[in-house]
Every structure is written in C-alpha cells, then in structure tokens.
Amino acid sequence: MTNSEQMHLTVQLSSGYGVEPGGWRWPGENPSAFVDIETFVKAAQVAERGMVDAFFMVDIPGTANDIARSQPQTSLDPIVVLTSMAMATERLGLVATMSTTFNEPYNIARQFRSLDLVSKGRVGWNVVTTGASAALLNYLPGLPSSEHKHARSREVHEAVVKLWGSWPQDALLLDVEGGRFADTGKIKSIDYRGEFVTTKGPLNLPPSPQGMPVVFTAGGAQDGFQLAAASADATYNNPYDIQSAQRYWSTLKNAMARHGRKPEDITVFSGIITSVASTEREALDRRAALDDLADPDSRVAYLGYMLGIHLDGLDRGKAIPQDLMARARPTPADPRSRRAYELAKRGLTIRDILAHGPINYHPVALGTPEQVADLLEAWFRADIGRGFNITPDSGLTALTDFVDQVIPILQRRGLFRKAYDEPTLRGRLGLPYRNG
C-alpha cells in the first residue's frame, strides 16, 4: 500500500488538556496537566501505541484566554515538552509551532536541529506568524503590521533553512585515527542579511537522519498558504466541512503546480475534534456534560448569534421554539452557521445542537468508534489532502479512547498503518532525505 492510499494522523492536546475549555474538570483527566510533564509523556506513549505520525503542539507564548474558569490554551515551552516526549518514545514524530514574529533564526534552527538529533529524525517545525496580542506584547513594544510579520516570516524561514543546510552530511568525519573531526571546508557561513534578521552561521550541528526537520505551516492564513504552495512539507488546515477541505486542497495543488511541485510533496492535516462513546446518544451527553463544565450560557448565546436570534432564557433541554426558528437568519456562506441551522430545524434540543459542535472551531466526529472512523474515512476518500489532526475533547483519556478504539478500525479498513514503516518523520510522510 503506498503512502497516498493511507491517511496520516497527528494528535494534539491543548496545553495538556482536550480542546473543550472544561476539559480540566472532566473525571479522569489531570486538572494540573498544563504543568505536569507526565501527562504529556503518557499522551506521547499512547499516540505511539497507535502508530500516529506525530504529536503536534500549537503555541501562543502568553496567556491568551481567561484562565479564571478555563484551562490555559498553551503552557510549557514546546521544545521542553517535545524533548521529554522524545526521551520516552522511539518512533513518534514531534511537531512544534515556533513563531517567526519574534524568535531568532539561529535559535529556531539550533533548537529544532537539537531536538531532531535527540529524536533521531522525528521532528517538524510549524512555521507561523503570531496574531495574539497577549503573545506579541511579551516580545514587542507594539503590534506589528501583517506586512511586517509576513516579510519577517519569509526571512526567518529562509535563514533557518539555510542554517540547516550550512552543515552538509558529509562534513562530519569523526576520524579518530587520523585526528580529523570535521571537514571544515564544507561547513560554510551563510552570511544572511535580511531587512529584519541577520545571521552569519554556520549552524553548529550536523544534520539528523532525516536531514532537516519537516517544515509544517498553518496553511489557512495567506502567508502560510504561500509557504505551503512554494516549499512546505506539510500544512495544517481547518476546514469545517468536506467541501471546504476539497476546495482548499484543489487550490493548493494548483498553486503547488505553479511552483513545479506535485501533490505528494505535501500532506494536508485537517483538524477534527473527536468524541468517542458507546453510542451516539452517549457521545452527545458526554459533550453536553463537557459544555456544562465551562460557561454553557456563553455557548448558547454564541449559537443564537450564529442563527441570528436570541436564545437567552430558553430551556436548554428543549428544542428552539418554531416561532423563534422562523425568524432565524443563518449565514449560508459559513458552514458552521449552516450546520447549526440544519440541526435546529431537525428539532434537536439546544444542548444537542451544541453537542454536535456547530460552534466549535473544528468539525466534531462523535459517536461510536465506528461512526468516528466513518467520518474520517468519508473525508479521506473525498480527496482532501490525506491527513487529519485529531483534537480529543476532554484530554488524555479521550486521546486514549481515540487511539485504542478508533485507530484499530481504521487499520482493519486498510486506511492506516499497522506499524511504523519509516524511522524518520520525513520518510513517514513519503518525503526523501533533505537538508537545506
């Protein structure tokens, strides 16, 4: 079975918890996960047991959400977390976001290469610009313009890749007998001088078994799309339905062709939230209970906003009254709004509408393990770019359910690997060795 006939999966925990803001309160989850490396390490080991391509860490270096009642969105430094995971796993890939908006190329190049060497070629760098002011103001006196951020990002990415390439594989001699450590004629300065960043190089470390880390990008934003089209090895995308996913992949393939690249040069990971239970009814109840742990009133209000009606004061255990529905004004161009309207029209209770996830950032795959596998299979067969980034609802226990209950079904259907074929992340994504 070739690479393109099986799906690729990364998994994610948000600062040690699931994607739902009440995850820290869910029975069985660790309330202090955001500072407990053991939770992250266990998550990595669970992911590896499921032959998952990689663990993925988003990152916003700051406190970007209100943590009076919700868990924080990010916490421990991703390099520290992924290094801990590298020490406790053998094959799992390790992908971290590190922003180009305020980090130095030499630090990015060196930290990712160090982690890539420690993990023997399992690392990916997710190239992003930072939007959250709660992070930007931890580094900069004011908010930079998008143009500034995109221009700096291009420079940082270029400089990092050049630094990685500055030490070619054959420059390391380690000739103990002859006393030749390295062929320094092959290790060259890069003398990078951009408008925003400067770095002389060379990098002080040789390539890993995969060469350089896999380059990911957040391909939804404009600059991320450009990087995905021109050179990235993988991209995260956040479509809410199959149609949006297909449209993105089709547009990306065309843009890649203009750069002389083939579809198999990249893997698109679409974000999916999973909620696994014994029945669909149980999964909906699980999600409603999770909602109840984290400010359900504001979720109801947001649902109303999406439908163009006010839902305050209504009984969440009942359907939206028909006369109110008659005044609903969804936004058809927004698939979330369309989905909310469709669920409401079916007469579902407000709790169940919300449980289906129309106000979630990612689509929700919920129900029995078979139902979750069905959704992934349907998307996969619809030609959406071969990959998914799985975000479990509550936390580590939900990740474990996905790995132990859904992945075996995907494996039985021939949709997912039963063993790690390639030792490096680059190889696993069907990409050749590359350094610089």
Added chain:
Amino acid sequence: MTNSEQMHLTVQLSSGYGVEPGGWRWPGENPSAFVDIETFVKAAQVAERGMVDAFFMVDIPGTANDIARSQPQTSLDPIVVLTSMAMATERLGLVATMSTTFNEPYNIARQFRSLDLVSKGRVGWNVVTTGASAALLNYLPGLPSSEHKHARSREVHEAVVKLWGSWPQDALLLDVEGGRFADTGKIKSIDYRGEFVTTKGPLNLPPSPQGMPVVFTAGGAQDGFQLAAASADATYNNPYDIQSAQRYWSTLKNAMARHGRKPEDITVFSGIITSVASTEREALDRRAALDDLADPDSRVAYLGYMLGIHLDGLDRGKAIPQDLMARARPTPADPRSRRAYELAKRGLTIRDILAHGPINYHPVALGTPEQVADLLEAWFRADIGRGFNITPDSGLTALTDFVDQVIPILQRRGLFRKAYDEPTLRGRLGLPYRNG
C-alpha cells in the same frame, strides 16, 4: 553538618567531551558525543549517583573554535540537553547558560520555568553576556559594545525575574468542584519597558517547587561580579590558585555586605580540571597522551610564550636546557606563568610541565583519587566560597572516575553529602523558596 561545612559540586562536559581538545579521540570516549544525547544522559546519571549538586552547561551558540581537529566547544541546545537529563534523573540539579545579549526575556523566563517545572525545582540559569563574535554574529549585524551588553543584561535579568514573580504560588486554584482554575487577580502584567527589551507579561506558568530557578552568574567578569554581589544565588569563578580564589571570595563578601547580603546567600563554584589515575606518574602520562591527541606543538609554543622563551624544536621528553631557562622571563603577576616557571625550574620534562596544566584555563587536580581529593580539601578549607565546578579531562569516562573514586573519599572525610538532603536545587544550596 550544616551547609557551610560541606562543599558543593557541579560537573561539566564540554559539548559531551572533556575539557582537553583531544578528548573525542580518547579510548573509551564517544567520538560523536556532541550529537549523542545518550552520552549526556549517562553523564547526568553518573553525576546523580555521586550526589553532585548539579550538571552545568556552558554555551556559546556558534562554532567558536576550529573543529577540523578539535571537538566543538558547544553543540546541542542546553535546554534540550537538560530536559533530556531531567527525564532520566530524580534529584540532580540542572544549570544552563543562556546569554542576555540576544535572547528575549520571555523566552528565557518560559524555557527555564518549563524546565524547572518538568524537573520539579532543580534548575539554575547562568546569566552571562556573550563575548565570542562567532556567536554574536549569528544574531546581530555587528559586535555590540561592552556597555551595550551590560546594560541589556541588567534589563534582561530584571525582566526575567519579574516575569517569574508575575505568577505567585497561591494564584493556582485548580478547584475542580467550583470550576475556578486560577485566581487571575493575583497574576499580574509586569509591563516592563527598558531601553533594550520590552515584555508585558504575565508569564503563563506558575512557580516550581523551588519558586524560581537558581540564578547563577559568571562572576569573573565585571557585570557578573555586580550581579553576584547584588543578588545572584551562585557564581562561577575561575581562579588559578588558592590565593586568587581567596581574594575573589573576600572581595565578593565585602561587595555583598554593601548590598546587605550575607556570605551564605551565595555559593562560589571554582573551576577545577581533574585527571584521576592509579599513580601521579600515570596521571601525568595520561595527560601527556591527551595532549598528543590535539596539536601538541601549539601547546609547547604557548608554554614558551608563557616563559618568555622559544621552545621550538626541543625534545618534549627532556627538560628545558638550563641556558635557555636562564633567559626565561615569566610574568609573576600571572599565576599560570609562575606555575610554569616553577615546574620548569624543577627540571621536569616539557611533556610533564604541560601535563601539570600551567597553560590550562583551570587548575588541574591530578594523581590518585586521594591526591585529587586532597587538592579539593585544601582549597575548600582555605575559605574560597564552598564550591567547585569539576571539568574532567577526557570526557564521560573521566567524569565517572571522578564520581566513583574521588567523591567517596570526600564523603568519608565528611566534606561532601552522602545523600541528597533537599529535593530542590535552591534548598540544596541552603537557600529558601523564592519566586521573583
């Protein structure tokens, strides 16, 4: 036995090797140690077996020496290395250098706090400015002035400590029942605006069991001395003889008193190179053989420079001829030069003079385990600030010899702990919990 009656020890490997530049070629050492995390992890486990206070990593982010024949001085990123060590040890302290010359305070604060949380309070930050142009030019378009570096360093240190203090211990509630994650009224922005760095805060992580990381500094340089006097918890010093060490400690104590601080508020770690063997003769032969692995001619030339005479073409196996010695002009103010002259006057062969280490940066403790322990005891009893940073000659095997052969002697003499008394590094150094 109180803290002040026992010595404190940190140990160090230079990028995975010993301090001698031919260490990578020494039998039993790993030639590829600089990219092999297992070597670092084993070193940490050996150090922990010896109840050593902490493993210490210097750092120059760049290629600061010629690696055609010698091992590199630095390699893997210190945060990656220390995280790996944290995962493989329980009690060992972990101290890394991170420069204030080009790093952002928020990154320093967050990476060290992350590591401090992962290790449960075992981390130290060594605050330094960077001098090596091979590192500076990886970050900056030109070489900054000393004034610029010192002023920026003061700001970065201040901002980092404020960020650490921005999340007080009692702000983390984790009240699962009541749904209160944190008392956000206690987690405050710091709004730091300096001339060189800006950071709003707060930090996104609570304190570790020791509060904030232990602050080390390189106390030989002027700015490091100021930080050591004013507030640092520990300092590295590089005296070549007991008199210099005493002078430094006495000067530092006076400077601390002017800041209202007591001697026990700081631990001074003096750098010592160790070469352990069965006899003194074997230790000298070992060191001569290590010299032979790394450009011995240039070492002879440097010895000549120190003595003010030319030694080219002389038989290294013989003493310096008396007529040549009559023309020697050592520099009496330089203890290394004084030591070289004294050894030469005793009629030692050139190889043996060099083996005694007069051209090494640190003094060399060589000979039997007892002799090495004797030197450490003599220094310790001479009131030099209670600590040593041990740099073994060849690498991990030499570190193992020190731990397994010298430390038991120090323990029998009551000079070093037999078990880890305190779980945190701060506690081990006799310092109270502190955060910000």
